[in-house]
Amino acid sequence: MASGNKDAGADLVNKLISDFYRTASDLAPDRMAEREFGVGNFEVKISQRHMSFRNELELKEYLCSNAVPYVSASSAYYRFPSGRPMEKKGWLGSELVFDLDVTDMELPCQLRHGKSWVCSSCLEEVRKETIKLVYDFLVPDFGFSEKEIAVNFSGNRGYHVHVKNGDVLMLDAAARKEITGYISGIGIDFERLFPTAGRRGEKLVGPSTKDKGWKGKIAKNFLSNLNAGVDSLMRMGVDKPIATKLYRSKSLVQMGIDNGNWDMVYIKNKGEFWKRIVEGQAVSQSDRIDRNVTNDPGHLIRLPNSIHGGTGLIARRLGAPRELYRFNPMKEAIAFRKGFVKIKAGTKYPLEMAEQRFGPYAGEIKVPTYVGVYLYLRGLASIINFI
Numbered sequence: 001m002a003s004g005n006k007d008a009g010a011d012l013v014n015k016l017i018s019d020f021y022r023t024a025s026d027l028a029p030d031r032m033a034e035r036e037f038g039v040g041n042f043e044v045k046i047s048q049r050h051m052s053f054r055n056e057l058e059l060k061e062y063l064c065s066n067a068v069p070y071v072s073a074s075s076a077y078y079r080f081p082s083g084r085p086m087e088k089k090g091w092l093g094s095e096l097v098f099d100l101d102v103t104d105m106e107l108p109c110q111l112r113h114g115k116s117w118v119c120s121s122c123l124e125e126v127r128k129e130t131i132k133l134v135y136d137f138l139v140p141d142f143g144f145s146e147k148e149i150a151v152n153f154s155g156n157r158g159y160h161v162h163v164k165n166g167d168v169l170m171l172d173a174a175a176r177k178e179i180t181g182y183i184s185g186i187g188i189d190f191e192r193l194f195p196t197a198g199r200r201g202e203k204l205v206g207p208s209t210k211d212k213g214w215k216g217k218i219a220k221n222f223l224s225n226l227n228a229g230v231d232s233l234m235r236m237g238v239d240k241p242i243a244t245k246l247y248r249s250k251s252l253v254q255m256g257i258d259n260g261n262w263d264m265v266y267i268k269n270k271g272e273f274w275k276r277i278v279e280g281q282a283v284s285q286s287d288r289i290d291r292n293v294t295n296d297p298g299h300l301i302r303l304p305n306s307i308h309g310g311t312g313l314i315a316r317r318l319g320a321p322r323e324l325y326r327f328n329p330m331k332e333a334i335a336f337r338k339g340f341v342k343i344k345a346g347t348k349y350p351l352e353m354a355e356q357r358f359g360p361y362a363g364e365i366k367v368p369t370y371v372g373v374y375l376y377l378r379g380l381a382s383i384i385n386f387i
């Protein structure tokens with residue numbers, strides 16, 4: 001934290017959060033009275049749980065009068081949501097929830113700015129990853145309709161995807177784990193996908209774009225990266241010389257893979273090469289998807305359209321999953337649009353918000369409230385006063 005009057009920042013943020021909830025709308029999740037709620041403070045995201053609210057007004061009054069920086073709700077529905085311990089709640093089913101976060105991705109930009117900063121390229125990559133989850137897996141492979149899928153920005157570094165299909169509600173932890181296993185590509189058998197891979201001198205035969213399930217997915221995903229260019233191939237783990245070679249012959253490579261022939265360009269140790277690429281194709285959030293939210297039917301996750309206390313942004317719910325194709329959180333999830341603040345900041349990278357660039361800063365500067373609050377909550381500025 002830069003030097004300055006820290007209390008001015010805390011006072012301002014509390015007031016802004018309170019004002020936000022006084023007039024907030026669209027806060028009530030479906031079947032609200034059957035959900036468990038948890039709230040947190042600036043130190044702990046969930047400091048109190050087993051709470052329940054009967055309606056939106058009751059929730060808004062609580063969040064407004066306590067200026068709550070983090071509020072979460074269960075992906076589960078319960079007969080007695082405030083009952084404790086958990087067994088007394090009377091579980092009625094749970095949405096299937098995915099939490100995609102840029103912290104779990106290995107991105108070239110992160111090598112420059114580290115994992116504590118989030119740049120526009122980070123947000124782009126995690127948005128694409130979410131599109132991949134919805135449109136490469138949930139819709140085509142599991143048959144969920146877009147109406148059964150709700151997507152919201154997490155308020156910080158990623159997206160949350162809630163599936164509300166009747167069939168998934170009663171799935172237990174083991175069944176949820178199978179779904180995440182499939183999406184994460186656990187159990188992809190390379191030798192079965194590429195039967196000639198180990199045989200010297202034989203043509204490398206593999207999946208074609210016409211195949212269904214994982215096979216077709218592998219072929220299509222590789223080709224879409226090939227068409228996107230050398231950088232995109234390198235992000236898949238292809239070395240630059242090979243990426244350049246593949247890209248130069250891309251029509252030939254495309255024609256081959258469309259028909260299951262992966263041998264159109266000479267690559268040394270081709271079997272090993274393709275194995276590494278194929279295994280990297282699962283949703284790259286697999287560790288995260290696997291280790292927490294999705295498999296635990298009792299998990300609490302940020303309430304859509306609530307404030308994220310680490311950024312001052314809104315965990316904005318998208319009107320439909322399709323909006324992912326054009327959603328810009330640093331524009332559409334801004335909460336505190338009124339006025340300006342004077343801050344003392346020390347930032348290394350420019351911040352892009354509302355389609356403008358702010359900074360880098362060293363010293364005192366007047367900025368829009370949402371910029372000042374974002375930097376303050378990230379620990380990169382102190383707030384001197386509200387103008």
Ligand SMILES: [Zn+2]
Nearest residue numbers: 109110119122
């Ligand atoms: Zn980045």
